[in-house]
Amino acid sequence: MTMSRRTFVQAAAAGAAAASILPPAAFGQSAAPLTRPIPSSGERIPAVGLGSWITFNVGNDPVRRDECADVIDAFFQAGGRMIDSSPMYGSSQPVIGYGLEKLGGQGKVFSADKVWTSSASDGLKQIERSRGYWGVERFDLVQVHNLVSWEAHLQTLFEMKASGQVRYVGITTSHGRRHDLFERIMRAHPLDFVQFTYNVVDREAENRLLPLAAERGIAVIVNRPFRRGALTQRLEREPLPAWAQVIGAGSWAQLVLKFILSHPAVTVAIPATTRVDHVRENVAAASGVFPDAKMRERMASYVHDL
Amino acid sequence: MMSDWWTYRPEDFLLFSPRTYWRTFELHNEALWPLHILTVAAGLAMVLLILRQPQQGRWIGVLLASLWVFVAWSFLWNRYAAINWLIVYLAPAFALQAFGILVTAFPPGGLTIQRRGVAGWIGLLLAVAGLMFYPLLPFLTGRPWTSAEVFGIAPDPTAIVTLGLLLAAHGRARPFLLVIPLFWCLFSGLTLWTMDDRWFWLPILAAVAVFVALGLRRLTRRPAS
Numbered sequence: 062m063t064m065s066r067r068t069f070v071q072a073a074a075a076g077a078a079a080a081s082i083l084p085p086a087a088f089g090q091s092a093a094p095l096t097r098p099i100p101s102s103g104e105r106i107p108a109v110g111l112g113s114w115i116t117f118n119v120g121n122d123p124v125r126r127d128e129c130a131d132v133i134d135a136f137f138q139a140g141g142r143m144i145d146s147s148p149m150y151g152s153s154q155p156v157i158g159y160g161l162e163k164l165g166g167q168g169k170v171f172s173a174d175k176v177w178t179s180s181a182s183d184g185l186k187q188i189e190r191s192r193g194y195w196g197v198e199r200f201d202l203v204q205v206h207n208l209v210s211w212e213a214h215l216q217t218l219f220e221m222k223a224s225g226q227v228r229y230v231g232i233t234t235s236h237g238r239r240h241d242l243f244e245r246i247m248r249a250h251p252l253d254f255v256q257f258t259y260n261v262v263d264r265e266a267e268n269r270l271l272p273l274a275a276e277r278g279i280a281v282i283v284n285r286p287f288r289r290g291a292l293t294q295r296l297e298r299e300p301l302p303a304w305a306q307v308i309g310a311g312s313w314a315q316l317v318l319k320f321i322l323s324h325p326a327v328t329v330a331i332p333a334t335t336r337v338d339h340v341r342e343n344v345a346a347a348s349g350v351f352p353d354a355k356m357r358e359r360m361a362s363y364v365h366d367l
Numbered sequence: 368m369m370s371d372w373w374t375y376r377p378e379d380f381l382l383f384s385p386r387t388y389w390r391t392f393e394l395h396n397e398a399l400w401p402l403h404i405l406t407v408a409a410g411l412a413m414v415l416l417i418l419r420q421p422q423q424g425r426w427i428g429v430l431l432a433s434l435w436v437f438v439a440w441s442f443l444w445n446r447y448a449a450i451n452w453l454i455v456y457l458a459p460a461f462a463l464q465a466f467g468i469l470v471t472a473f474p475p476g477g478l479t480i481q482r483r484g485v486a487g488w489i490g491l492l493l494a495v496a497g498l499m500f501y502p503l504l505p506f507l508t509g510r511p512w513t514s515a516e517v518f519g520i521a522p523d524p525t526a527i528v529t530l531g532l533l534l535a536a537h538g539r540a541r542p543f544l545l546v547i548p549l550f551w552c553l554f555s556g557l558t559l560w561t562m563d564d565r566w567f568w569l570p571i572l573a574a575v576a577v578f579v580a581l582g583l584r585r586l587t588r589r590p591a592s
């Protein structure tokens with residue numbers, strides 16, 4: 062649901078009234094999260110996923126592995142599905158595999174992994190190894206990580222898709238890296254997904270990548286929604302503005318996620334976290350009301366001026 | 368490793384949180400305790416004996432080489448590599464260092480270690496710092512003391528003590544033996560820096576001390592030549 066300016070003002074009053082009766086942190090108790098369609102298939106997917114860079118790279122430490130499994134459990138319980146990882150992320154893949162095994166989560170997860178090797182011929186082997194770590198029958202999505210050897214890997218992935226070994230194919234980049242090439246690949250190949258960085262302060266993607274994804278019918282995964290945590294840490298030093306209630310954001314993290322998800326071309330945002338309360342808070346951001354275009358501009362300039 | 372490596376920044380390669388990094392040391396220490404007492408005692412014994420009289424490098428070489436292999440296997444390969452895939456490529460360098468030390472120390476006169484000269488003194492000071500000061504770092508930095516880095520158990524103090532002893536050593540192969548521990552100190556400093564650790568400069572300082580000591584040795588030698 063998006064809001065016009067008038068409804069925004071009306072909702073502001075209602076929101077302020079509601080704020081006095083709602084418990085302050087009702088994260089995780091909200092309705093099922095918003096889902097968005099994957100344009101190439103029409104399949105719907107919950108709009109907040111779970112990243113795993115750094116947060117799930119805990120090695121063989123059994124205590125930390127269980128903590129990660131708790132995060133995955135809370136994620137599924139809140140209604141989340143997409144988990145994103147890569148062979149670049151150290152032990153994250155086996156740690157996800159451990160969590161899925163422990164929770165019996167193989168059937169719930171939308172598995173989004175990557176291929177990341179400069180050797181064209183190693184791609185298949187690497188994907189197979191990654192699949193083994195996850196313990197899934199097949200990956201839902203495999204993306205070419207940061208466009209490394211993208212031509213060869215895309216060919217492999219399209220062949221895998223044709224033979225049913227993987228359901229969707231994508232490419233990724235982050236923090237503004239190689240957007241020109243990224244755009245060219247988006248134009249030239251039948252991609253199901255693209256993944257790049259987008260948030261209330263890193264808005265470069267609004268110029269070309271997001272509109273192009275919408276035009277070409279490619280699903281968009283947004284990485285680094287919180288600038289690796291630097292954005293939430295910075296914002297948490299400021300009081301949450303009163304108007305955050307109006308768009309249903311109970312925290313800065315939710316406000317940032319609502320900004321991202323309210324872009325019509327975005328399919329899923331994938332914040333990473335080590336904390337059960339944060340994962341609940343993040344998935345809960347994908348429900349309730351969302352800001353409209355005008356409100357989005359106000360949000361961006363508010364954050365910019367802080 | 369990648370064709371577009373220049374578009375990466377150091378922090379892109381930081382794959383773990385500081386919490387996970389230090390936890391690796393905690394688990395490692397827990398598994399090996401009380402071996403720490405032995406390794407530090409061995410280190411101190413080396414320094415004390417060198418202070419008393421010049422030592423033939425053989426037994427020191429065997430000891431150091433064993434500790435390099437031990438750290439490579441027990442810490443780098445079995446623990447650190449699980450959270451940092453770069454280590455898979457670096458652990459063999461530790462084994463190579465052990466091999467280098469052995470090969471250098473064995474032939475007669477291969478390595479003589481003594482306290483003579485400014486480099487020797489700086490070296491022994493560095494070794495003592497690696498042995499005694501490094502394990503105390505958690506008390507300064509506020510992390511759990513169980514994450515202490517100890518000579519012969521963790522890579523940084525092992526590299527630093529080795530650098531110190533090598534500074535006090537004489538022998539033609541010595542410069543080659545400095546390369547891997549120096550590289551490790553820089554690598555470790557860079558890792559800590561990407562982790563936003565305020566003490567990232569410590570291993571780098573150790574590397575700088577080596578260059579300063581070598582420079583001073585040159586300067587002090589020149590008038591005699």
Ligand SMILES: NC(=O)c1ccc[n+]([C@@H]2O[C@H](COP(=O)([O-])OP(=O)(O)OC[C@H]3O[C@@H](n4cnc5c(N)ncnc54)[C@H](OP(=O)(O)O)[C@@H]3O)[C@@H](O)[C@H]2O)c1
Pocket residue numbers: 111112113114115116145146206207233234235256283284285286287288289290291293294314315331332333334335336338339340342343
């Ligand atoms: N090129 C690529 O393909 C690429 C590049 C970058 C990222 N990615 C993917 O995108 C994912 C997300 O990006 P990222 O991990 O770099 O950064 P991010 O999601 O922007 O930030 C993660 C940080 O945000 C904090 N956080 C999470 N939820 C929070 C909340 N509700 N309130 C306050 N803080 C919160 C986490 O700390 P706590 O643990 O304390 O919650 C964590 O440190 C990655 O994990 C990865 O899967 C892909």
